[in-house]
Amino acid sequence: MDLLSDWWKQTEPKQKMAQIIVFFMVFGFSTMITGASHGIPMGLGIIYILYDCIQKRSLSGFAMPGKLWLGIVVFLSSVVLSSVLLGDKPSIHTAFQYVYWFLPLLIMFYLGRQADVKYAAVGGAILSLFVSSLDMVHVNYLLLQGQKVALPVPGRLGAFFRSPNVHATLLSGVLPLVFCAFCDKKIRFPKWFVALQVAVIVLGLWSLWKTGSRGGMFGFCTGGIFVFLAVYFRERIWRVVFALVLTGAILISGYVVFGVTPVSHGYDDTTRLRMLSFSYDMWKDHKWLGVGLENWRKEYLGHYFKEDVVRKAAMRYYMAQLARTNETFSAEKAAEVQQAALNEESRHEMPHNAIAWFFATTGSIGGIGYVFFVLFYFYALLKKLREQPGNWMLPAGLWIFLAMTLHGFLDIGVVDKGVARLTYLMLGLALSYACVENTAERF
Structure with a gap:
């Protein structure tokens, strides 16, 4: 424990x-x-920030090149603007909630400018992976013993009984940080700490698998592949971008056609494609302002959910099953399959795609704002990674941002409060290290 004792003795109280x-x-x-x-x-x-600002009589702790604020300002402003122009009070309230969720970015950025916090962040990530994975190990053990456990989604695990997809996104928010920490010589020096890192990474990867979240695995793996190529081919980075797009297209095709998880994902994987189609129809009718952040489900069920399309898809699925099993056709069974399909597809609260969500609910104003946010920070972190090759926090931040964003293209993304706050938290951490290359110059 010399590492902890040395830190305690050598670090200033602030x-x-x-x-x-x-x-x-x-x-x-x-x-x-x-x-x-x-x-x-x-x-x-x-409280720390308020005390520090009052003591210094300055807001200098928030100092960052103005252009690095641009992405989040454009995104959140576009969401609020479209909601205000629409005039729907519940949607306006939700839009300001989106702004509130951004608060962790400000806090983390400020703290990251006051101290070298990367080791503290890695420690928090390790403890997080250890605790949440132990919870999943416990639940998995109960299932293996034949005990009945109420799971949010049958056959799929999520720590502390949360949604498996949400938990997969949270894992994507900390696993890359622990992976990239191996690049730090101080962390590699204590052998016991390296062993601890390896152990929690194994547990974290097992947990990600047990969530059954293909979007989580897609985002984590694709982000990791891209960051690896970006680090080793910095001078030919745009070739790497092209390789990422090509790899993503192949992996998404595999996701849609085959799937790569240990459990079933419902009666028909084309469900989400239909939700995207219905959301596109929604956007076409409300191109500039959308239907409102609080109105997607109401509009979806009231005007855009096409029962005949769902019934036909369910029938195709049923007939394909019969062909595989050589069973005889049953009108009663066919009706059950169709009704199950209608029940499944009418229960959703959002289209499981963050881009579709913002275009449908906030129109082109909010949708373009979100796309700008994603592309802006992708480019900004990629540019900083090229400029500061020795700063391992930048590839970690880019990997996390990519993993959580790509998962959002196949699921909820920053539409979920918990996912949004962790995304902003880690983005703030990465941006604090993007401002100054030499950490000795920071304090």
């Missing part, structure tokens, strides 16, 4: 406090065990 807060913020936001697990450290972060 920097120590910033690092402790970051440790618990990363842990709390990536596990979400209770509201207090992320609310308390965020509150402490706000």
Whole structure:
């Protein structure tokens, strides 16, 4: 434990406090065990910032090249603007909630400018993976013993009984950080710490598999492949971008046609394609302002959900099953399959695609704002990675941003409060290290 004792003796109290807060913020936001697990450290972060700003009589801790703020400002402003222009009060309220979810980025960025917090962030990520994976191991053990466990999705696990897809996204928000930490010589020096890293990575990858989230695996793997190529082919980076697009197209095709997970994903994987089609119809009728952030489900069921299309798809699925099993056709069974399809596809609250969500609910104004946000920070982090080859926090930040964003193209993404806050938290961490290459110059 010399590492911890040396840190305690050598670190100034102010920097120590910033690092402790970051440790618990990363842990709390990536596990979400209770509201207090992320609310308390965020509150402490706000108190720290207020005290520091008052003491310095300055807001210099937020100093960042203005262009690096552009992506988030354009995105959130476009969402609020479209909602205000639409005039739907519930949607306006939700739009301002989206702005509130952005608060962890500001806190993490400020703390990252006060102290070298990367080791604290890695420690929080390791504890998060360990605790959440142990919970999944426990539930998996109960299932193997034949005990009945109420799961959010049958056959798929999520730590602390949350949605498997949400948990897969949270895993994508911390696993890359622990992976990239191997590049740090200080972390590699204590052998026991390296063994701990390896152990939690194995547990984290097993947990990701047990979520059964193809979007989570797609985002994590594609992001990792791209970052690896970007690091080793920095001077030919745009060839790597092309390779990413090609790889993504192949993997998405495999996702749609085959799937790569240990459990079934429902009666018909074309469900989400139909939701995208219905959301596209929704956008065509409300091109500029959308239907409102609180109105997607109401509009979906009231005007765009096509029962005949769903019934035909269910019948095709049923007939394909008969062909595989050589069973005889049953009108009663066919009706059951069709009704199950209608029940399944009418229960959704959003189209399981963040781009479709923002275009349908906030129109072209909010949709373009979200696309700009994604492309802006992808380019900004990629550019900084080229400029600062020795800063391992940048590939970690880019990997996390890609993994969580790509998963959002196949699921909920930043539409979910917990996912959004962790995305912003990690983006703030990466941006704090993007501002200055030499950490000795930071404090």
